[in-house]
Amino acid sequence: MDPVVLVTGFLAAAVRVTTPLLFAATGETLSERSGVINLGIEGTMLAGALAAALGASEWGPWGGLIAALVAGMVTAGVFALLAIGARADQIITGTAITLAAIGLTGTVYRRAFGAAGAGLSIPTFPPLRIPGLASIPVLGPALFEQPFPTYLALAGLPVVWWVLFRTRLGLALRATGEAGAMARAIGVRTRLMRAGATVAGGGFAGLGGATLVLAQVGTFTERMTAGRGYLAIAIVVLGRWHPLGVALAAFVFGLATAMQFLFQALGTRVPYQLFLMLPYLLTLLALAGAVGRVRAPGDLGR
Amino acid sequence: MQFIAPALRNTLLKASWQYAVLMLVLLSCARQDTNRSGSSFRVGLVVPGSVADAAWNSGAYAGLQRIRDSLGLATSHIEARTPTEQIEALRTYAAQGYDLVFAHGFEFQDPAERVSATYPRTAFVVTSGRRAHGNVSPLIFRLEEASYLAGMVAGSLTRTGVLGFVGGIELPPIVAGYQGWVNGAKAMNPRVRTQSVYLNSFDDVAAGREAALALIGAGADMFHHNADAAALGLFQAVKEKRGVYVFGANADQSHLAPGHVLGSAVIDLPRAFLFIAAEIRKGNFTPRVEVFGLKSGVVRYVAASALDSLVPVKVKARMAAAADSISSGKLVAAPRPASMQASALGT
Numbered sequence: 001m002d003p004v005v006l007v008t009g010f011l012a013a014a015v016r017v018t019t020p021l022l023f024a025a026t027g028e029t030l031s032e033r034s035g036v037i038n039l040g041i042e043g044t045m046l047a048g049a050l051a052a053a054l055g056a057s058e059w060g061p062w063g064g065l066i067a068a069l070v071a072g073m074v075t076a077g078v079f080a081l082l083a084i085g086a087r088a089d090q091i092i093t094g095t096a097i098t099l100a101a102i103g104l105t106g107t108v109y110r111r112a113f114g115a116a117g118a119g120l121s122i123p124t125f126p127p128l129r130i131p132g133l134a135s136i137p138v139l140g141p142a143l144f145e146q147p148f149p150t151y152l153a154l155a156g157l158p159v160v161w162w163v164l165f166r167t168r169l170g171l172a173l174r175a176t177g178e179a180g181a182m183a184r185a186i187g188v189r190t191r192l193m194r195a196g197a198t199v200a201g202g203g204f205a206g207l208g209g210a211t212l213v214l215a216q217v218g219t220f221t222e223r224m225t226a227g228r229g230y231l232a233i234a235i236v237v238l239g240r241w242h243p244l245g246v247a248l249a250a251f252v253f254g255l256a257t258a259m260q261f262l263f264q265a266l267g268t269r270v271p272y273q274l275f276l277m278l279p280y281l282l283t284l285l286a287l288a289g290a291v292g293r294v295r296a297p298g299d300l301g302r
Numbered sequence: 303m304q305f306i307a308p309a310l311r312n313t314l315l316k317a318s319w320q321y322a323v324l325m326l327v328l329l330s331c332a333r334q335d336t337n338r339s340g341s342s343f344r345v346g347l348v349v350p351g352s353v354a355d356a357a358w359n360s361g362a363y364a365g366l367q368r369i370r371d372s373l374g375l376a377t378s379h380i381e382a383r384t385p386t387e388q389i390e391a392l393r394t395y396a397a398q399g400y401d402l403v404f405a406h407g408f409e410f411q412d413p414a415e416r417v418s419a420t421y422p423r424t425a426f427v428v429t430s431g432r433r434a435h436g437n438v439s440p441l442i443f444r445l446e447e448a449s450y451l452a453g454m455v456a457g458s459l460t461r462t463g464v465l466g467f468v469g470g471i472e473l474p475p476i477v478a479g480y481q482g483w484v485n486g487a488k489a490m491n492p493r494v495r496t497q498s499v500y501l502n503s504f505d506d507v508a509a510g511r512e513a514a515l516a517l518i519g520a521g522a523d524m525f526h527h528n529a530d531a532a533a534l535g536l537f538q539a540v541k542e543k544r545g546v547y548v549f550g551a552n553a554d555q556s557h558l559a560p561g562h563v564l565g566s567a568v569i570d571l572p573r574a575f576l577f578i579a580a581e582i583r584k585g586n587f588t589p590r591v592e593v594f595g596l597k598s599g600v601v602r603y604v605a606a607s608a609l610d611s612l613v614p615v616k617v618k619a620r621m622a623a624a625a626d627s628i629s630s631g632k633l634v635a636a637p638r639p640a641s642m643q644a645s646a647l648g649t
Binding site: 013 | 352354355466495497498499500502503505506507508509510511512513515516517519520522531532534535538
């Protein structure tokens with residue numbers, strides 16, 4: 001087999017697997033930087049996926065994308081209302097939101113598409129070839145022949161970085177996450193800040209769910225996010241709460257997943273579970289301090 | 303004592319409150335499909351995934367509906383994914399005095415035996431189970447016999463000589479199906495190479511697509527699967543590539559990727575469910591191992607009519623001959639691993 005074709009295919013697969021993770025992890029970075037740990041992100045992605053399916057079958061892929069953005073923000077809004085508005089425990093609230101979203105999406109899906117279920121044929125985004133860049137050997141086809149949501153995820157990254165580290169808003173947001181009481185003392189409206197970051201993060205998670213439906217499988221199935229939201233939380237830790245680190249960490253997870261598919265498909269004797277385990281091992285090492293200093297935002301979860 | 307009592311009372315109140323909520327949740331999970339008056343015989347179904355998966359679980363649900371409509375019995379079902387939920391669901395039905403409970407999958411054998419020990423009145427039927435024990439009876443489906451026929455088509459039509467298989471979790475019945483498909487293909491074309499990818503999930507449809515794309519990258523042009531809802535990703539991947547074909551599993555799936563599905567290895571679950579429920583309803587049933595293969599008509603290979611012209615007449619003749627040999631026991635589609643051997647009470 002042609003090794004160039006193989007490597008290109010592998011890289012393209014890694015980018016595909018990374019995209020939904022990157023959306024969710026970027027969103028989670030925003031909310032964790034403001035001091036909110038949102039375990040509801042798994043359910044938020046699922047809500048985004050269903051909204052994308054419903055929206056796209058009604059108004060096409062663009063409509064689906066917008067519906068997913070709104071659904072993600074609404075789901076995160078409910079979380080914010082409880083965890084920030086009513087000061088409920090963040091961990092428990094987040095878990096409850098995810099469980100509720102699993103049940104609710106399943107019910108709505110069956111109401112909308114029938115209890116027997118079937119593969120839907122939802123219109124999807126075709127691969128978008130970027131002239132010039134796509135002609136780069138090996139890397140070009142892998143990176144620059146992807147559907148639109150991939151570019152959106154890549155574009156969102158520097159924007160989030162710029163907001164967090166180059167604007168007054170970002171400074172206030174980070175201060176809220178590090179030391180809420182002090183931020184309040186200098187006049188930052190910390191609860192508003194946290195709610196805003198959480199809702200914006202939910203929008204990203206919704207887009208992550210939409211990517212699965214609109215750029216990959218063209219159908220919805222119950223629980224189709226299959227733990228990607230929780231992966232995103234691990235990715236934020238591995239990426240050390242920094243957008244660029246998070247992007248790198250998401251790609252590591254994507255590479256590992258793509259690699260285990262490739263190894264199984266080629267019939268390699270190495271147990272594929274080893275590759276599935278790798279990113280988690282890295283996360284543990286990161287938490288243990290092996291990848292340099294790791295410190296969570298000071299007021300995270302409070 | 304006075305100081306402790308209020309605290310204790312509080313704890314107890316809290317505990318009973320939590321218990322009530324838990325019970326409420328469990329009860330609300332069980333969906334009462336009908337509650338016909340006049341019939342006291344009740345049938346429950348516990349499925350390990352969504353009944354909207356267009357395959358294994360939706361087939362069981364259709365079987366339950368057939369029982370309700372044909373026999374006029376009261377039915378209900380619960381979706382339970384984790385082992386703890388599964389045994390709790392079985393116990394819930396048994397404790398409510400259900401007469402017959404279908405436990406839909408290989409993984410239910412041990413939980414059913416354990417619950418049956420406490421509730422001997424309830425008859426448990428474990429689909430894809432492995433042995434009869436107490437009031438627990440397995441239904442064994444030799445899906446690999448139909449997969450063997452699918453493999454014969456794949457082996458004779460493949461251009462690249464590489465066959466791909468996408469599995470949910472590496473459970474013995476799924477491995478047997480894969481083996482049957484491989485053996486069928488090798489019977490027609492000894493040089494074919496076969497590759498399987500397991501997802502560790504029956505829900506992750508995006509992983510199903512990635513697995514298929516990786517296999518296509520490795521040269522596969524014929525696919526078979528056993529991954530329930532996650533397999534929808536495989537059908538999506540196949541739809542996008544010309545000259546790549548897929549064989550459905552558990553249900554007739556030719557509508558999932560029109561023009562790309564050559565046929566399906568089908569289990570007629572409603573027929574099997576109705577057969578066993580009717581017998582248990584009559585009351586003269588003794589627990590036993592019930593095996594369904596090609597011979598029974600419950601397991602069969604269904605060719606997709608749209609692509610039937612692609613399959614040469616000579617291949618069809620050999621398939622008919624192979625089906626006869628399998629039915630008469632002269633040909634074994636796939637040897638069953640020791641963990642699946644039915645230890646006999648009834649056979």
